[in-house]
Amino acid sequence: MSIFRPVQIFADWLTYSIFAMQQKSLAAEAVNFFIFDTIKIFILLSVIIFFVSLIRSFIPPERIRKILSHKYEITGNLLAAFFGIITPFCTCSAIPLFLGFIEAGIPLGVTFSFLIASPMINEVAIVLLLGLFGWKISLIYIISGYIIAVVSGVILGKMKLEHLVEYMVTRRADTSLGVMKLTWKQRIRSAKNYTAEILKKIWPYILIGIGIGAWIHGYVPTEFIMRYAAGNSWYAVPLVTLIGIPLYSNAAGVLPLVSVLTEKGVAIGTTLAFMMAITGLSLPEFLILKKVMKAKLIIIFATVVGIGILFTGYLFNYLLS
Amino acid sequence: MVIKILGAGCSSCAQLEKNTKEALERLGLEAQVVKISDIQDILAYSVMSFPALVIDENVVLYGQNPTVEELMQLIRDRGL
Known part of the structure; x- marks a missing residue:
């Protein structure tokens, strides 16, 4: 965390010199924590979203589709989940x-691998994990998420669920598009606009999340969290997975809170399951997919991914306890 | 000349429509600007990222939000 040393110095200066708060007091610690975390998260978000969207301009979904349409299952799943990571996801682009993908002849299971990885492993979640939990937890999250996306896609593919797609799919022989010629100037401008757009959308959630987190950090005793948050009982993992489903759009606000709970002793597997449920099982996404697939397919899809999340949660609670 | 703007309801689609109209105005050209938001019609152009710009049935841009100047260039390049 040494690169954020200047931020810490700034936060200290603001808390103790400008606000003249008393050293070591609970209020001062909460304020200091809030200033430091907010600045750190916003720096990380701006830099990482910008670079990810720059890389992205070279591999638009149209190009990914072309690559995947020549691949079979397993290889297709491995690649699809990988491309899902670098593709941004918004519920409006899901359909x-x-x-x-389906029209280009990409198998349903491969398409699902993509659809699972895309929202679950997104740059905002990664930045928050990196900033709040450190690189080890971030790496565990990315790898587990990737495995869930690949395995769930393979299982869904094997289940032969094509008849549950409720849409007249017209197989298109040629789905290739001409390559757009973009200058670096255009790519940089696009990346800048996209970064600004995302930050504009999530900043209030982050401030509120860090604010409540700072308050818990400073004021709520660990014993209280341990007694009432039930972080380590057997039902904690399924409970947080269910709670995570309707929270998608608030992921940015929930993560800072979760990090404080983890710091106060909630088990790391439970935390991972919670974050994966928030990003990977999203109610708005299910509602929009309902337009093109039968409810049964959405339920099967959510169940398979849900089991993967539960497994990850229990596994890391066991391994890291 | 027919210019189509493909979009599934994202905010940047409205922006592209506005910029396109401004580009046409600055070039002093008349063209029909049509917004396409029906998923079936959009998929016919093989596009998956938005907004996308179609000039006389050719997809010229997708997943990009060009400036008015760039749009003027694109329209000129289409041989007008």
Whole structure:
């Protein structure tokens, strides 16, 4: 965390010199924590979203589709989940992506691997994990998420669920598009706009999340969390997985809170399951997919991914306890 | 000349429509600007990232939000 040393110095200066708060007092610690975390997270978000979107401009979904349409299962799943990581996800793009892939003849299971990885392993979640939990937890999250996306896609593919797609799919022989010529100037401008757009959307959630987190950090005793948050009982993992489902759009606000709970002793597997459920099982996404697939397919899809999340949660609670 | 803007309801699609109209105005050209938001119609162009710009049935841009100047260039390049 040494690169954030200047931020810590700034936070200290603001807390103790400008606000003239008493050293070691609970209020001062909470304020200091809030200033430091907010600045750190916003620096990380701006830098990482910018670079990820720059890389992205070289591999738009249309290109990914072309690559995947020549691949079979397993290889296809491995690649699809990988491409899912670098593709941004918003509920508004779920349907065109899903149908565009199916129409190009990409198998349903491979398409699902992509659809699972895309929201679960997104740059905002990674930045928050990196900033709040450190690189080890971030890496565990990325690798587990990737495995869940690949394995769930393979299982869903094997289940032969194509008849549950409720849309007249027109197989298109040619889905290739001409390569757009973009200058570096255009790519940089796009990346800048995208970064600004994302930050504009999530900043209030982050401030509120860090604010409540700072308050818990300073004021709520660990014993209280341990007694009431039930972080380590057997039902904690399924409970947080269910709670995570409707929280998608608030991921940015929930993570700072979760990090404080972890710091106060909630088991890390439980934390991972919670974050994966928030990003990977999203209610708005299910509602929008309902337009093109039968409810049964959405339920099967959510169940398979849900089991993967539960497994990850229990596994890391066991391994890291 | 027919210019189509493909978009599944994202905010940047409205921006592209506005910029396209401004580009046409600055070039002093008349063209029909149509917004396409039906998923079936969009998929016919093989596009999955938005907004996308179609000039006379050719997809010229997708997943990009160009400036008015760039749009003027694109429209000129289409041989007008």
